[in-house]
Amino acid sequence: MPEQNKPFVITDRRKFTADGTPRPDADPTPERERPVAVVPEPAPEPVAAAPEPPPAPEPQAAEDPNDPGMPPPPTPEQMEQSRLAYQSTAERIDIAIRSANPGMDHPPAMSFDQIVQSVYMQAILQLGGGAQQGEQPQVDLLGARQSIDMLGILAEKCAGNLSAQEDLLLNSAIFELRLAFLEITQALARSAQARAGAPGAPAGGPPPRPSIVR
Template identity: 60%
Template sequence: MSEQNKPFVVTDRRKFTAEGELRPDAPPSEERERHDPPAAEAPVAAEPTASTPPQEAAPKEELPPLTEEQINQARTAYQATADRLDTAIRATNPGMEHPPAMSFEQIVHSVYMTAIMQLGGATPEGQQPQVDLMGARQSIDMLSVLAEKTKGNLNPDESRLLENALFELHMGFLEITQALARSAAAKAQGSGPAPGRPSIVR
C-alpha cells in the first residue's frame, strides 16, 4: 500500500474523562518517569563532620576604587554637558534665567514636597485624598538618613530646616495613618468612610 493511501490511526492519550475521572486505559505519565530519578540515585546531602569546615557565605563583591583622575574627568565632562544643555534651553526660551545651583535647602525641600504629595497634601479641595503610605515612609526615611549622615556638618539654618521638615512629616504621617485607621473601623461597622477621608493607594 502506498504511503499516501495508508490509513492513519488517532490514539486518545487523554488521561481523564469529560467528568474529570482517570481513564482506565490512560497511558502512564511519561513526564514523571523521565524526570524523577530512581530512589537509589537521589543525591544525599553529606552530613557535616568535625573535619569538614562549615560553608561560609560568599564574600560581598567590593567596588573597585576610583582614581582622582577618573573622578575629575567624569565631573568635568558632566559639567560641560550640563552647561551645553542650559545654553540650548535658554536659546529656545528667550528671557529664561539660568537655573539656580542645587543646594542643601533645595534637596530637603524637594524630598519634603514629595512626601507631602504622597500623604495626599496636593489633593484638590473637595476630592478624596489618595495616599501612598509606603512612598511617603520612604521619602521620610530618606530625610532621616540625610539628617544622620550630615550630623555635625550643617550650619544652624540647615539643621533647623531639616529638623522642622522631619517634624512636620512625622506628624503628618501619624495624622494620616490614624485617619485611615478610623476610616477602616467605620467601614467595618457598616457606616462607610466619611466624605473627604483619605484612602490608601498602596
C-alpha cells in the same frame, strides 16, 4: 597436436581407517584446527553511582570594601574627569533650553536646602497633599514612609556637618512629616472603622489633607 588427457588421481587424505586405526600411508601433515567462534560475554551494565550531596554553602562574610570581588573605587583623576565631562554636558543642555525659551533664567545651582525641600514636597504629595479642594486625596503610605526615612538618614549622616540654618530646616521637615504621617494613618483607620460599621466610630469621610507649613 591434441593435448593428451592427464589421468585423474584421487588422493585419500584420511588419517584413520574405518575401524579407527591409523593408516600407515596417511599424510603426516597435521590437520589445521578449525577456528572456534568465541561469543563475547555481555558487558556488565554500569552501576549508577550515588549522587554526591551538594557542598554546604559557605557563610557569607560581611561586605568589605577591600574585598577583591568588589570593583575598585575610581581614582581621583577619574573622578575629576567625570566631573568636568558632566559639567560640560549640563552647560550645553542649559544653553539649548535657554535658546529654545528666550528670557528664561538660568536654573539655580543645587543646594542642601533644595534637597531637603524636594524630599519634603514629595512626601507631602504622597500623603495626599496635592489633592484639589473637594477631591479624594490619593495617599501612598509606603512611599511617604520611605521619603520620611530618607530625611532621617540624611540627618543622621550629616550630624555635626550642617550649619544652624540647615539643621533647623532638616529637623523641622522631619518633625512636620512625621506628624502628618500619624494624622493620615489615624484618619484612614477611623474611616475604615466607620465603613465597617464599628460601634462608636465617627461618620466616615475622606481623610483630611496634611497641613503644609510654608
